[in-house]
Amino acid sequence: MLTRITALLFGGLLLLLTQPILTQSTPDYTCSLTKPCTLGCWVCGMGPTFCAARNCTSECNAKSECDPGWGIEWSQASKCPLNVCCSKFGFCGTSEGFCEGKTVSSPQCPGGKSADQRTIGYYEGWNLGRSCGRMAPEDIPLGYYTHINFAFALVNPTTFHIEDMGPDTAALYDRVSALKSKDPDLKVWIAVGGWAMNDPGPYRTTFSDLAGSTTAQDAFFESLITFMRRHNFDGVDLDWEYPVAEDRGGIPGDYDGFVTLVRRLRERLNQTGKVYGITITLPASYWYLRGFNLNDIEPYLDWFNIMTYDIHGTWDSTVKSIGPYAFAHTNMTEIQQALELLWRNNINPGRVVLGLGFYGRSFTMKSPDCLQAGCEFTDGARGGECTGTPGVLSAAEINTIIANGATVTMDEAAAVQIVTWDSNQWVSYDDAVTLKKKLDYANLRCLGGTMIWAIDLDDGTLIDALGSDLSREKSVLTSRPARIPDFDTPWEEL
Numbered sequence: 001m002l003t004r005i006t007a008l009l010f011g012g013l014l015l016l017l018t019q020p021i022l023t024q025s026t027p028d029y030t031c032s033l034t035k036p037c038t039l040g041c042w043v044c045g046m047g048p049t050f051c052a053a054r055n056c057t058s059e060c061n062a063k064s065e066c067d068p069g070w071g072i073e074w075s076q077a078s079k080c081p082l083n084v085c086c087s088k089f090g091f092c093g094t095s096e097g098f099c100e101g102k103t104v105s106s107p108q109c110p111g112g113k114s115a116d117q118r119t120i121g122y123y124e125g126w127n128l129g130r131s132c133g134r135m136a137p138e139d140i141p142l143g144y145y146t147h148i149n150f151a152f153a154l155v156n157p158t159t160f161h162i163e164d165m166g167p168d169t170a171a172l173y174d175r176v177s178a179l180k181s182k183d184p185d186l187k188v189w190i191a192v193g194g195w196a197m198n199d200p201g202p203y204r205t206t207f208s209d210l211a212g213s214t215t216a217q218d219a220f221f222e223s224l225i226t227f228m229r230r231h232n233f234d235g236v237d238l239d240w241e242y243p244v245a246e247d248r249g250g251i252p253g254d255y256d257g258f259v260t261l262v263r264r265l266r267e268r269l270n271q272t273g274k275v276y277g278i279t280i281t282l283p284a285s286y287w288y289l290r291g292f293n294l295n296d297i298e299p300y301l302d303w304f305n306i307m308t309y310d311i312h313g314t315w316d317s318t319v320k321s322i323g324p325y326a327f328a329h330t331n332m333t334e335i336q337q338a339l340e341l342l343w344r345n346n347i348n349p350g351r352v353v354l355g356l357g358f359y360g361r362s363f364t365m366k367s368p369d370c371l372q373a374g375c376e377f378t379d380g381a382r383g384g385e386c387t388g389t390p391g392v393l394s395a396a397e398i399n400t401i402i403a404n405g406a407t408v409t410m411d412e413a414a415a416v417q418i419v420t421w422d423s424n425q426w427v428s429y430d431d432a433v434t435l436k437k438k439l440d441y442a443n444l445r446c447l448g449g450t451m452i453w454a455i456d457l458d459d460g461t462l463i464d465a466l467g468s469d470l471s472r473e474k475s476v477l478t479s480r481p482a483r484i485p486d487f488d489t490p491w492e493e494l
Contacts, residue, residue, distance in 0.1 A: 289338075
């Protein structure tokens with residue numbers, strides 16, 4: 001989305017530069033040898049046309065983002081990150097304005113069932129702290145999930161040892177891994193990191209520090225191996241959000257440092273005598289994905305988990321190029337755009353697992369007369385009874401809202417359902433119909449599976465819907481009779 005919006009922004013500004021007539025209300029984008037650019041040199045232009053000796057109509061120390069052919073001395077880099085297109089003006093993007101007819105070939109597996117290989121569910125270790133809608137480890141639906149990723153463990157910023165999010169979360173490790181006794185084919189992994197680990201605070205630079213020091217890596221590896229052996233985990237998912245990104249505590253060295261970290265981790269795990277898996281999570285946006293050295297890190301991974309959800313949310317209101325307009329947080333158009341970033345880099349589709357959300361992003365709409373995608377919102381919708389956070393609702397909460405008379409509208413282009421209620425409440429989410437569309441798409445693109453955030457946000461209906469379209473049979477397995485947890489039961493008793 002950021003790439004597409006940026007293309008429109010640059011395209012509009014450059015178009016304005018070609019207009020010879022300026023009205024009093026139109027900003028003056030012109031510049032000359034004696035009149036510098038008021039909105040920045042990139043508006044006037046870059047490269048030799050604008051910055052060559054005795055032809056300077058902008059700040060000549062500025063360099064374009066990429067080299068469209070006028071020479072590397074005029075540009076920051078010879079090509080764009082992730083092999084996206086370099087426009088004739090020296091900017092990176094993926095839209096028509098940047099690519100001028102060049103298209104990306106996507107993998108094709110018509111009639112295939114590649115995504116049946118794995119169904120991964122993240123389990124929120126803190127979910128028992130909710131007032132209701134909890135799911136104890138023993139209530140996790142078994143059979144369709146091939147992997148459970150326990151979210152999350154942290155990395156201590158000083159010792160670089162594995163650290164529990166809290167005592168309540170730590171008490172669940174063994175209960176989740178014990179599910180393998182009921183389902184011998186199930187694999188249980190530990191997910192390390194998460195969005196909050198890179199929030200401002202003591203953990204913010206821990207991944208960067210770890211990636212930049214082999215001494216720190218050695219300490220982390222030994223702690224991780226001990227931890228996985230103690231709790232019978234089968235692999236580790238590194239959820240670093242995000243390397244290189246300055247707004248997430250990243251530094252330029254993360255680009256290659258993450259490769260070193262994963263390469264050395266693979267080497268160390270191979271020495272244990274047990275087959276442990278390694279995966280990493282990927283963002284769906286170009287802005288953050290450009291910080292990943294995809295080609296060099298791929299050989300050391302089992303697969304990539306791409307987070308093709310949370311593409312939109314209340315945070316859009318602070319992004320000038322998007323604004324406070326409600327869009328589905330997961331939709332087919334932007335999923336296709338995200339995956340094309342991988343195909344540009346020849347990533348093996350069998351090593352890509354498509355992210356699905358068992359929750360929705362919600363808004364309070366500005367006007368009850370405008371409830372379609374693209375209408376303006378004022379804030380997040382009211383927090384759910386159980387999850388309690390404005391702007392997000394679990395699938396279980398959404399199903400209750402629908403049962404109470406909400407309006408459900410299918411957005412065919414996005415392949416997502418839009419639910420509206422109480423005149424101004426709005427949420428996008430996936431149901432049985434749209435999950436099938438996304439699973440069919442994963443199969444068409446030869447992907448290696450699907451992954452869900454999160455197991456405990458479901459009331460059982462979505463995993464059954466997704467699983468019913470898989471070619472493998474569901475095992476009727478549970479360590480106690482299947483049930484929806486009693487919302488009045490204290491979490492300590494679950």
